[in-house]
Ligand code: SF4
């Protein structure tokens with residue numbers, strides 16, 4: 001897009017380039033650009049896209065590396081398995097990611113947007129590449145837009161949108177595989193869509209949403225919808241590294257060699273390559289996604305006109321003004337502290353997530369039962385395993401006094417693979433020993449050891465019972481009739 005060229009538009013600070021005055025969408029055709037940042041971004045994009053495609057195929061501990069198993073309500077993450085009851089960990093994960101983003105933004109601005117955001121990756125490195133391949137460079141694309149609907153244009157449009165739809169469907173299927181796994185997805189695909197209508201509807205919706213977003217809506221998502229773009233001004237300051245134009249060096253812009261002119265030759269190359277249609281020389285703007293295309297474009301021009309590179313560069317606003325730049329600022333300390341805190345809590349919490357679990361709860365009803373010869377407390381043990389093999393739990397009491405015994409789980413309890421079982425455990429003491437030893441409510445530790453794996457889990461419960469003197473009183477009472485009888 002070059003200002004003044006047919007089909008071009010001059011960016012300004014009072015309106016969004018991609019929205020026409022009547023509110024309609026202005027189609028941008030960013031020019032091709034090459035350079036060190038473009039190359040580096042392409043490599044980063046390929047790596048991230050490869051990870052996205054390959055993750056569902058990589059198996060760890062019998063599950064895909066990242067698998068949100070909706071049917072079983074389990075989440076497998078790099079060998080760890082989380083159940084719905086582990087959902088609270090998501091709070092630390094999401095807030096940790098949020099603070100990481102705050103931290104990175106305050107240091108490097110919108111590095112995330114330009115280099116790693118999935119939306120940018122798919123738009124710039126997949127869909128725009130397809131468009132470039134079919135419709136040609138920016139000039140050819142603008143020309144095609146203005147051309148009448150002859151057979152050549154219709155053919156190109158049909159091929160391009162057909163490929164867009166196909167790619168969108170592939171991306172949607174990969175997305176679904178994170179929730180249903182590749183084998184299950186493959187079995188779905190072999191059957192009628194009506195057999196798994198829910199999954200089919202999700203894929204169809206995502207396909208159409210992707211097609212709409214990447215074939216038409218494009219950069220408007222970043223400019224209008226993305227909340228991250230809106231809050232960046234609150235996260236950055238004059239010491240944040242952004243992409244900026246060195247006004248002192250570049251102005252007054254003009255032809256090379258003209259009287260008093262700065263280094264900017266006003267070639268508009270930085271504007272032509274911008275995927276959001278802004279002019280970086282107007283200063284830092286909300287639409288800038290930090291893609292560095294203008295840096296590469298201007299560096300190439302500077303090389304041609306034999307001037308030093310870096311007229312448009314990564315720098316802070318203070319740096320661009322020639323002032324001292326601070327890296328360590330209060331906000332960096334605050335974000336790092338919150339990040340470290342969240343990461344520590346998450347790290348600690350993850351050590352508490354086992355692939356087996358045991359929960360002990362007192363049975364409803366009476367807190368204890370008194371028989372003619374014993375005092376009993378009944379507990380329900382919920383044993384579950386996230387493993388792919390049957391797991392045997394042996395149950396005992398840890399450091400319990402010898403007069404307190406457990407029954408109900410002798411010989412161990414075997415739980416099916418990825419299963420759950422509830423058993424009753426009775427803690428009891430004989431009446432004689434109870435009268436002798438019991439001194440009030442006491443804490444008891446129920447311990448399970450699971451095989452395979454040997455994971456030990458301990459849960460504390462309370463052993464309750466009546467005042468032992470009650471038995472003595474009862475005994476006295478029961479003896480009384482005999483005494484009376486003997487007196488008679
Ligand atoms: S590419 Fe560089 S020289 Fe050309 S207009 Fe942009 S800032 Fe000026």
Ligand code: SF4
Nearest residue numbers: 274288289291292294
């Ligand atoms: S101004 Fe430069 S860095 Fe910002 S979006 Fe445009 S080309 Fe990318």
